[in-house]
Amino acid sequence: MARAREKGGPWVALAAAVFYPLTWLLAKRRMEGLEHVPAEGPALLVCNHVSYLDPVYTAVFVHRARRVPRFLAKASLWKVPLFGRVLRGSRQIPVTRGSADAGASLEAARASFDDGGVVVIYPEGTITRDEAGWPMAARSGAARLALQREGVPVVPLVHWGTLSVYDHYRRRFRPSWRTTITVRAGAPIPMDDLRARVAQAEPGRERSAEVSALREATDRMMTAVRDLLADVRGEPAPVRAHGERGTGR
Template sequence: MGEPVARAREKGGPWVALAAAVFYPMTLLLAKRRMEGLDHVPERGPAMLVCNHISYLDPVYTAVFVHRAKRVPRFLAKASLWDVPVLGRTLSGSRQIPVSRGSVEAGASLDAARTSFADDGVVVIYPEGTITRDPEGWPMNARSGAARLALDSDVPVVPVVHWGTLSVYDHYKRRFRPSWRTTITVRAGDPVPLDDVRARAREAGPDRDRSTEVALLRETTERMMSAVRDLLADVRGEPAPEPTRRPRGSGT
């Protein structure tokens, strides 16, 4: 489950190189690092990675994980991050995708993700839309944006999970505890099987009725999040509970 050795690295440009120069040492200093299933990230072509979200450190580890697979990650991230000095310029320079929730521009992020797919990009999305509020760190129910993107785009959808980042940084408890006694694991699994759902969506057509659309999105969401929960359960070595918590708000 280690790093592929025969891959050619996707070119990311100077801003990706800058982020890598910061993120790699950070992931090595905060805790022990374990990255598994790199071979599940496609060597070339478009892909969508759907991830659990337990800590604001997760994107740092996801970015290093994808970069170690010799691909360039393109994150869907909240638009307010583009207002942060230096960080905003880095996000723009590395072609990340801003998400403006609750506005008329919310759908533009999905269009930008589709454009990235057309450019053979690897798009990273956290379907819950925020870090989980589950007290045990299990995923909450997902928003619809990830399912909509997965349903309408014929690309591999790869589940990726993080475990251990919450032990280092817990946002809700305002606790930051780097420690080499902690192991942070990032693992990717087999692509989520969605061919049959996509076929039904094509048969229903772009003007499908609301009830059909809702059913398709619900099934797509459940398949993706079941894959994420099962993979996380394997990493944690314990069974996953059924999802019972929902993120606040709505949108992508």
Template structure:
């Protein structure tokens, strides 16, 4: 029964999500070849709008993979939506609780089972006023190194023009280009098979975020800023990884 419910949930998502990605903008998917068709992969994404998971899920599914998201626990409590997410194998993130580490363990198990796990390393929509990536949590590096899996950067651009979270504005018209692009896996070889500690996780995380930032600069056709936005440091908003 569980398998039947999972299959039904995934089919329901396809019926709803695929048309929405066309209706909300002019969809462009690029770099799909960087998502492996089989085997474990950690997909690390920038986050500029609540519409991002809609496009990322369809993007990854187009490669023949069922995406497993690390998603806020609050979403699992929504009527109907929570049941669909649970049945489809999505992974709740319980921030600030004694169960916070469970999400990483579930994600590690999904990777061990050969799944495609999707993560937004920043943990929330970027607060950078120009929509560049922020300093991220180190969970992405912890997963990549513990599970020893490739990390593929994926960026969205244009979703924020349809729905601006901080401006509370939904504007599907006039239609805009919505681009989702995957890049080559981030090279974390220098961090692998070494004792894992805080400084190493921070450096590996910044390496992933710099890969995302560079890929986003290519999509935007703009030079990337020289550091990652840090909303906790008002006098020096960008951190420059060593």
């Protein structure tokens, strides 16, 4: 029996009407691992980020899994005419960094989990600056979300090929059917032991346990993302992410 489609409303339908044809026009499209997106209930998708085209393909991927994505995205996008209206109407989550409202995005994401929603986050916070397109060091927001809700699967998802079509740093846009854009999800990343570590921390050691768990959760997520991307690319991933200590950069 086919899984039922989660209702997204008219703004999600409008976005789908634009995004689906766009993903076919820009390049060949390959989407794998749809079964790893839960048919119902909350989930956190953690993704690599190589191009500003990635969210278009992420959105189509999640929609093809018959779910509605809730992206954490830069708050400045809400100021773009019409696009901001689509973001509001489809219940996306604005992220305002460096302000008193910075934590509001995580609270909104947790509220989406309570509603059984699929939240999408790019842990790096922006498109990678690694010259070979590998993920950079991640921020802590994804790990905080992963650890603060029991029963929420954390699913790695990667894109490859979008950078060949649109490279923001080199100001290069080259749509071509000779290019294949692959989006692939992997099996959920184990997090229950880390959640238990934080919950069972001895009095006075809660903060230390949380910091340790956040660090390990971030490492697990980005390792899973790098390994999945390496499999898609057919080449070994670097031992360390761009921006991590020991990279020499």
